[in-house]
Amino acid sequence: xxxxxxxxxxxxxxxxxxxxxxxxxxxxxxxxxxxxxxxxxxxxxxxxxxxxxxxxxxxxxxxxxxxxxxxxxxxxxxxxxxxxxxxxxxxxxxxxxxxxxxxxxxxxxxxxxxxxxxxxxxxxxxxxxxxxxxxxxxxxxxxxxxxxxxxxxxxxxxxxxxxxxxxxxxxxxxxxxxxxxxxxxxxxxxxxxxxxxxxxxxxxxxxxxxxxxxxxxxxxxxxxxxxxxxxxxxxxxxxxxxxxxxxx
Amino acid sequence: xxxxxxxxxxxxxxxxxxxxxxxxxxxxxxxxxxxxxxxxxxxxxxxxxxxxxxxxxxxxxxxxxxxxxxxxxxxxxxxxxxxxxxxxxxxxxxxxxx
Numbered sequence: 379x380x381x382x383x384x385x386x387x388x389x390x391x392x393x394x395x396x397x398x399x400x401x402x403x404x405x406x407x408x409x410x411x412x413x414x415x416x417x418x419x420x421x422x423x424x425x426x427x428x429x430x431x432x433x434x435x436x437x438x439x440x441x442x443x444x445x446x447x448x449x450x451x452x453x454x455x456x457x458x459x460x461x462x463x464x465x466x467x468x469x470x471x472x473x474x475x476x477x478x479x480x481x482x483x484x485x486x487x488x489x490x491x492x493x494x495x496x497x498x499x500x501x502x503x504x505x506x507x508x509x510x511x512x513x514x515x516x517x518x519x520x521x522x523x524x525x526x527x528x529x530x531x532x533x534x535x536x537x538x539x540x541x542x543x544x545x546x547x548x549x550x551x552x553x554x555x556x557x558x559x560x561x562x563x564x565x566x567x568x569x570x571x572x573x574x575x576x577x578x579x580x581x582x583x584x585x586x587x588x589x590x591x592x593x594x595x596x597x598x599x600x601x602x603x604x605x606x607x608x609x610x611x612x613x614x615x616x617x618x619x620x621x622x623x624x625x626x
Numbered sequence: 627x628x629x630x631x632x633x634x635x636x637x638x639x640x641x642x643x644x645x646x647x648x649x650x651x652x653x654x655x656x657x658x659x660x661x662x663x664x665x666x667x668x669x670x671x672x673x674x675x676x677x678x679x680x681x682x683x684x685x686x687x688x689x690x691x692x693x694x695x696x697x698x699x700x701x702x703x704x705x706x707x708x709x710x711x712x713x714x715x716x717x718x719x720x721x722x723x724x
Binding site: 560561562563564565566569570575576577578579581582583586589590593 | 635637639641642643644646648650651659660662
């Protein structure tokens with residue numbers, strides 16, 4: 379470690395990772411999620427790693443911004459060894475459970491979340507607007523918590539977490555329709571939404587195992603939608619009916 | 627067509643009755659990250675992994691699916707395996723590797 383190297387600590391769902399950045403201003407993008415600390419670092423950004431991750435940003439961006447997003451990819455991979463994964467999607471708490479709306483970029487996740495806000499106001503609280511951390515309790519329950527990678531709108535707050543209630547896979551359509559998928563139907567669509575893109579056969583197997591355990595106990599719905607308020611109402615009513623059946 | 631094997635870094639996952647073929651970092655240079663395959667294709671992959679050749683896979687599938695017409699099945703298998711080979715998933719095993 380060089381004399382000048384600063385080490386920063388990021389806590390994700392109780393799991394602490396120490397970073398060393400290439401650019402002095404990168405830490406600012408982590409906001410309240412990060413603090414300066416001492417000790418050896420777990421992830422040291424390099425120019426080589428930075429170039430490998432350049433595809434994650436669509437255009438020329440400041441170095442700090444590129445490093446911030448490159449660290450998202452590196453961290454997501456790193457977390458696999460801690461039995462955690464990062465998924466692309468908006469997560470929020472409703473009826474004491476966490477719900478994730480996931481889909482490829484540009485499909486309308488944030489619009490859907492805003493529709494839920496319009497319907498329920500303070501009845502929902504956002505966990506994270508773009509990238510959520512998934513982890514497991516000792517008894518196998520799945521938990522969703524926030525990460526510094528909150529998306530353009532910067533929805534999210536550190537330390538916010540809840541047990542996962544369900545996942546909504548979003549797709550654009552010319553009408554609104556929702557149906558619960560079988561676990562088998564959900565596998566591929568969910569696998570590609572993990573930011574934890576595995577580098578090695580071992581990481582592939584870990585991610586497969588994480589997804590299997592999530593689907594063991596998590597319902598998944600596919601929402602074909604127009605992005606309007608009615609689509610959010612349809613989803614809310616469907617999930618409410620599901621919860622009523624679950625709770626007898 | 628001799629014995630085939632998967633290129634290093636290609637992993638077949640079985641998750642909740644779905645089968646995904648996933649490529650690791652090195653394999654992604656020539657093959658897609660993920661490909662979902664059906665149960666029959668998964669059986670072929672698993673038999674290839676166990677070192678079966680086309681004739682042996684044909685024998686196995688004729689029994690498994692109670693198929694009587696061998697030539698059509700064997701031809702379909704050859705086409706499927708050729709496609710997998712062209713897409714970079716499979717490589718022919720040289721005699722030295724056996």
